[in-house]
Amino acid sequence: MIEARNIIKSFDGKTILKDVSAVFKPGQTNLIIGQSGSGKTVFLKSLVGLHEVDSGDILYDDRDFTRMPDKDRIKVRQEMGMLFQGSALFDSLTVEENVRFPLDMFTKQKLDERRERANFCLKRVNLENVNHLYPSEISGGMQKRVAIARAIALNPRYLFCDEPNSGLDPKTAIVIDELIQEITKEYNMTTIVNTHDMNSVLGIGEHIIFIFNGEKYWEGSSQDIFQSDNKELNDFIFASKFFRKIKDKL
Numbered sequence: 001m002i003e004a005r006n007i008i009k010s011f012d013g014k015t016i017l018k019d020v021s022a023v024f025k026p027g028q029t030n031l032i033i034g035q036s037g038s039g040k041t042v043f044l045k046s047l048v049g050l051h052e053v054d055s056g057d058i059l060y061d062d063r064d065f066t067r068m069p070d071k072d073r074i075k076v077r078q079e080m081g082m083l084f085q086g087s088a089l090f091d092s093l094t095v096e097e098n099v100r101f102p103l104d105m106f107t108k109q110k111l112d113e114r115r116e117r118a119n120f121c122l123k124r125v126n127l128e129n130v131n132h133l134y135p136s137e138i139s140g141g142m143q144k145r146v147a148i149a150r151a152i153a154l155n156p157r158y159l160f161c162d163e164p165n166s167g168l169d170p171k172t173a174i175v176i177d178e179l180i181q182e183i184t185k186e187y188n189m190t191t192i193v194n195t196h197d198m199n200s201v202l203g204i205g206e207h208i209i210f211i212f213n214g215e216k217y218w219e220g221s222s223q224d225i226f227q228s229d230n231k232e233l234n235d236f237i238f239a240s241k242f243f244r245k246i247k248d249k250l
């Protein structure tokens with residue numbers, strides 16, 4: 001479980017996150033949604049410690065991440081898997097080497113063991129017989145799967161995904177969303193996904209935080225969205241005619 005309490009974060013005197021609190025439970029897909037510039041990425045980066053917050057607490061299973069010494073923070077960081085926008089694979093490494101990378105960096109396992117783990121993770125994301133290919137030789141959807149395999153290589157307790165569907169066609173995007181949801185449940189991870197993809201919101205939005213202008217404006221599940229009378233949320237979700245039509249039919 002990850003708990004954010006009263007997070008405030010500013011840059012150059014401008015407050016970006018205004019007293020944001022949220023609890024993210026394990027075994028479910030937690031989504032952060034909001035329009036461009038609302039503060040989603042700043043929030044995600046604050047949670048993982050890439051930004052120091054001005055005030056507030058971030059707890060990883062009751063461990064106070066904001067105040068712990070660096071050596072303890074490093075340990076918590078090693079329990080995090082991250083899936084960045086655009087996959088962020090190393091172009092000069094093969095698929096297998098990409099997945100092995102965190103194992104090479106952070107474990108003392110023998111090469112055979114690391115290879116076995118990499119292969120297990122690749123198999124888990126339904127990728128086989130592509131170990132020796134380079135990222136440029138596989139499709140965008142396959143690259144995303146490699147990135148997921150790499151993110152779970154160290155068996156993380158926490159998984160962070162920043163816009164995991166960016167650049168993917170809608171069908172592939174659904175496959176990736178479902179994969180993220182499946183592994184979240186399978187490994188009981190606390191997963192947080194930053195997205196403005198409405199298909200993801202409706203498809204895997206078990207717990208959703210809506211951020212508007214740096215504040216948490218709404219919280220609920222994908223089912224709750226259709227019943228909400230929160231104006232800002234409705235303006236955001238039903239900006240497209242397609243989703244307005246769905247709502248009108250309910």
Ligand SMILES: Nc1ncnc2c1ncn2[C@@H]1O[C@H](COP(=O)(O)OP(=O)(O)OP(=O)(O)O)[C@@H](O)[C@H]1O
Nearest residue numbers: 011012016034035036037038039040041042043196
């Ligand atoms: N390192 C930084 N220094 C100064 N301002 C920043 C920094 N990072 C983000 N901001 C500002 O914080 C605000 C929120 O940005 P953020 O990237 O969190 O938005 P977002 O909701 O993730 O948007 P998008 O969906 O477009 O990625 C923006 O006004 C941005 O310019």
